[in-house]
Amino acid sequence: MSAETRFGRMKDLPSTHLLGTGTAMCAGCGGLEALHEIYDVLGARSVFVNAAGCMTLLSVYPFTPFRGSWLYTSMASAPAGAQGVRDALDLLLARGALPPEEDLQVVTLTGDGAAYGMGLSATSSAIERGLDFLYICYDNEGYGNTGQQTSAATPHGARTATAVGGHVGWKKDLFAIWCAHRPAYAATVIGAEPLDLARKIEKAMKLKGPRLILALAPCPTGWGYEPRDTVEVGRLAVKSGVFPLKEYEDGRVTHTKPPHPRAPVKDYLRLQGRFAHLFEPKRDEATIAEIQAAVDRYWEGAG
Amino acid sequence: MTRQLLTGNGAAAWGARLARADYVPAFPITPQTEIIETLAEWIDRGEMAGRLTTLESEHSMITAAAAAAATGVRVFTATSSQGLLYGLEMIYTVAGWRVPFLLVNVSRGLATPITLEPDHTDVLAARDSGFLQVHCATCQEIVDTVLIAYRLAEDPRIRLPAIVNQDGFYLSFTREAVELPAPEAAQRFLPAFDPEAIRFRASRPLSQACAVLGASSYSYFRYETHLASLKALDVYDEIAEAFEQEFGRRWPPVEAYRCDDAEIVFFMIGAFATKAREAVDRLRDAGVAVGLVRPRLVRPWPAGELRRTLLRKRAVVVVDQNLSMGSGGVLHAELAATLYGQPGAPVLLSFVGALGGRDIPPEEFFEMARLAREAAEKGEAPAPRLLYTAQELREMRKLQAVAHAERKELP
Ligand SMILES: Cc1ncc(C[n+]2csc(CCOP(=O)(O)OP(=O)(O)O)c2C)c(N)n1
Numbered sequence: 108m109s110a111e112t113r114f115g116r117m118k119d120l121p122s123t124h125l126l127g128t129g130t131a132m133c134a135g136c137g138g139l140e141a142l143h144e145i146y147d148v149l150g151a152r153s154v155f156v157n158a159a160g161c162m163t164l165l166s167v168y169p170f171t172p173f174r175g176s177w178l179y180t181s182m183a184s185a186p187a188g189a190q191g192v193r194d195a196l197d198l199l200l201a202r203g204a205l206p207p208e209e210d211l212q213v214v215t216l217t218g219d220g221a222a223y224g225m226g227l228s229a230t231s232s233a234i235e236r237g238l239d240f241l242y243i244c245y246d247n248e249g250y251g252n253t254g255q256q257t258s259a260a261t262p263h264g265a266r267t268a269t270a271v272g273g274h275v276g277w278k279k280d281l282f283a284i285w286c287a288h289r290p291a292y293a294a295t296v297i298g299a300e301p302l303d304l305a306r307k308i309e310k311a312m313k314l315k316g317p318r319l320i321l322a323l324a325p326c327p328t329g330w331g332y333e334p335r336d337t338v339e340v341g342r343l344a345v346k347s348g349v350f351p352l353k354e355y356e357d358g359r360v361t362h363t364k365p366p367h368p369r370a371p372v373k374d375y376l377r378l379q380g381r382f383a384h385l386f387e388p389k390r391d392e393a394t395i396a397e398i399q400a401a402v403d404r405y406w407e408g409a410g
Numbered sequence: 411m412t413r414q415l416l417t418g419n420g421a422a423a424w425g426a427r428l429a430r431a432d433y434v435p436a437f438p439i440t441p442q443t444e445i446i447e448t449l450a451e452w453i454d455r456g457e458m459a460g461r462l463t464t465l466e467s468e469h470s471m472i473t474a475a476a477a478a479a480a481t482g483v484r485v486f487t488a489t490s491s492q493g494l495l496y497g498l499e500m501i502y503t504v505a506g507w508r509v510p511f512l513l514v515n516v517s518r519g520l521a522t523p524i525t526l527e528p529d530h531t532d533v534l535a536a537r538d539s540g541f542l543q544v545h546c547a548t549c550q551e552i553v554d555t556v557l558i559a560y561r562l563a564e565d566p567r568i569r570l571p572a573i574v575n576q577d578g579f580y581l582s583f584t585r586e587a588v589e590l591p592a593p594e595a596a597q598r599f600l601p602a603f604d605p606e607a608i609r610f611r612a613s614r615p616l617s618q619a620c621a622v623l624g625a626s627s628y629s630y631f632r633y634e635t636h637l638a639s640l641k642a643l644d645v646y647d648e649i650a651e652a653f654e655q656e657f658g659r660r661w662p663p664v665e666a667y668r669c670d671d672a673e674i675v676f677f678m679i680g681a682f683a684t685k686a687r688e689a690v691d692r693l694r695d696a697g698v699a700v701g702l703v704r705p706r707l708v709r710p711w712p713a714g715e716l717r718r719t720l721l722r723k724r725a726v727v728v729v730d731q732n733l734s735m736g737s738g739g740v741l742h743a744e745l746a747a748t749l750y751g752q753p754g755a756p757v758l759l760s761f762v763g764a765l766g767g768r769d770i771p772p773e774e775f776f777e778m779a780r781l782a783r784e785a786a787e788k789g790e791a792p793a794p795r796l797l798y799t800a801q802e803l804r805e806m807r808k809l810q811a812v813a814h815a816e817r818k819e820l821p
Pocket residue numbers: 159160161162181182183217218219220221222247249250251252253258
């Protein structure tokens with residue numbers, strides 16, 4: 108991690124939150140945890156362009172937890188909304204109709220369903236056009252708002268509302284899809300690792316162009332665990348190597364917190380109701396081993 | 411003022427240029443593409459200020475258009491047919507944002523089967539969205555209506571996006587002499603867009619397009635949008651008046667042609683209404699008291715004006731260039747709702763015609779007028795009909811025979 112960060116240790120993190128409380132999110136929402144931490148660094152000089160998902164219910168008339176601005180669009184087109192806002196701000200700046208201090212960071216905020224699937228075409232095009240925006244995806248690995256059905260981000264073996272025997276497919280690699288577009292920046296973060304997260308937001312804000320912040324969002328409601336365990340689930344996602352913390356810059360991917368030694372994936376899986384069928388009534392050694400092998404393969408390749 | 415030969419598409423592009431649109435989110439589709447190509451060329455050559463961004467779909471294009479309008483710039487965009495339908499989620503969504511911008515739709519029939527030729531089923535799918543909707547019949551009308559529609563959409567009492575509709579091929583690719591408003595006059599009539607406080611900037615945070623909890627809030631905001639659209643009826647009259655003073659051309663919400671003493675009235679929208687106008691003249695020459703009513707405003711629906719014009723006529727012949735599957739002509743149903751139960755309501759006849767650009771020759775107007783007179787005498791409307799000749803059906807049967815014969819050849 109570069110020396111220019113103002114976040115050297117935990118004590119450097121903001122001690123009060125900028126994002127208001129009392130929202131409609133569930134207790135223990137890992138997406139909201141990450142958003143709090145992101146917003147503290149990002150600040151209120153921003154406009155959040157949102158896609159349909161749990162977080163759409165952050166701003167419910169006449170309340171909003173944001174100190175800055177907000178625009179809800181649709182499930183598929185938040186990146187296009189960001190394009191319109193950015194283009195308009197640029198036009199106003201160029202014409203002298205908007206003083207530079209009135210300019211805003213344009214932020215897209217969507218779930219995985221939008222980011223990996225319905226909105227991927229709009230995202231790909233926005234990156235290709237070089238849109239100057241920050242894309243925050245809170246990845247709860249399913250269509251959470253509609254009751255946690257399988258999405259393109261659902262991991263292998265997880266039970267969802269549409270895969271009661273466990274998902275047979277494998278999670279799509281959105282980070283790699285972004286990297287293939289050669290964006291200005293892409294990083295994975297998790298609320299349970301706030302220092303790593305803060306440094307990445309800090310870095311992203313210094314850059315211009317398309318930037319991804321992909322936050323794994325432990326979801327007590329959809330994943331089936333007690334709200335108080337969100338941080339523990341998040342830590343284990345990183346420690347087990349299931350969720351690699353990394354960043355992409357200038358064509359290179361760097362792991363910012365490679366776990367060693369790695370905890371067995373079963374420690375991570377066992378905490379969550381969506382994987383309970385892998386342990387009870389009979390242990391499904393084959394599936395657990397498959398998941399472990401996939402994680403091992405990833406880290407071998409990551410060198 | 412200068413006179414130029416312009417296609418409908420050229421006229422739409424000139425409208426955007428004279429309106430000094432800042433931002434043009436774009437996506438190609440026949441027969442609209444010429445509009446965005448013309449604007450792209452002007453912007454490239456520096457003849458028009460502003461920015462054109464090509465999106466990857468109309469869904470994104472309409473989102474970007476509304477998001478830019480919500481940020482406080484003047485936005486112009488255009489589409490047609492499948493493009494409008496691809497973006498329909500956003501057409502309905504952004505109307506509720508209450509941000510004004512303009513979309514020119516170049517009407518084209520919808521798939522299936524696929525066609526490039528015009529009818530209005532595409533644009534009528536946006537009918538209930540909250541977009542204002544104005545239909546043009548000539549190229550001159552397109553330039554003028556773009557300016558009028560911007561002023562209407564941006565009026566602080568209304569703040570709704572607007573669709574200006576023209577017919578594919580028959581207008582989009584037809585050259586007519588157009589009197590172009592002088593830029594200074596256009597600027598006088600349509601000053602710069604003032605979004606007031608409704609725009610994004612750092613010192614005044616704003617939440618737009620929020621969710622609501624509860625049906626009371628939902629009902630309130632939906633009905634408020636409806637009322638804003640209705641308000642546009644009054645405001646339209648003010649603006650049309652101002653336009654006439656500046657440019658000397660009058661564009662009423664409802665064009666009534668030779669209606670004062672008419673007993674039978676044709677009722678149509680768009681370019682094909684000019685065919686009815688021609689037929690009215692011929693029928694008048696033959697001594698038949700006919701007229702034509704052509705609403706330009708379809709949303710808001712000028713119910714009052716239509717009642718004033720049509721009550722106490724003997725019969726109204728509605729020719730719908732659209733088809734609501736399982737119901738029939740959309741305008742027929744709307745007009746029936748407008749006139750039903752009113753004293754002196756005429757007999758209403760329903761014809762569906764010109765689907766996919768099928769011509770309506772004069773003799774069909776004569777026949778419709780004859781049937782209208784008959785219906786008025788009986789006091790009873792005949793069943794709705796498709797304008798389609800025995801000759802056409804014969805040609806269709808031939809195609810089917812070929813299809814069947816070829817199919818039999820397959821192994
Ligand atoms: C076009 C469209 N289809 C379906 C929906 C219903 N819907 C609302 S939220 C949602 C799930 C979104 O999933 P994700 O992006 O992962 O966000 P999350 O709900 O998990 O926060 C769906 C399917 C919608 N709003 N719009």
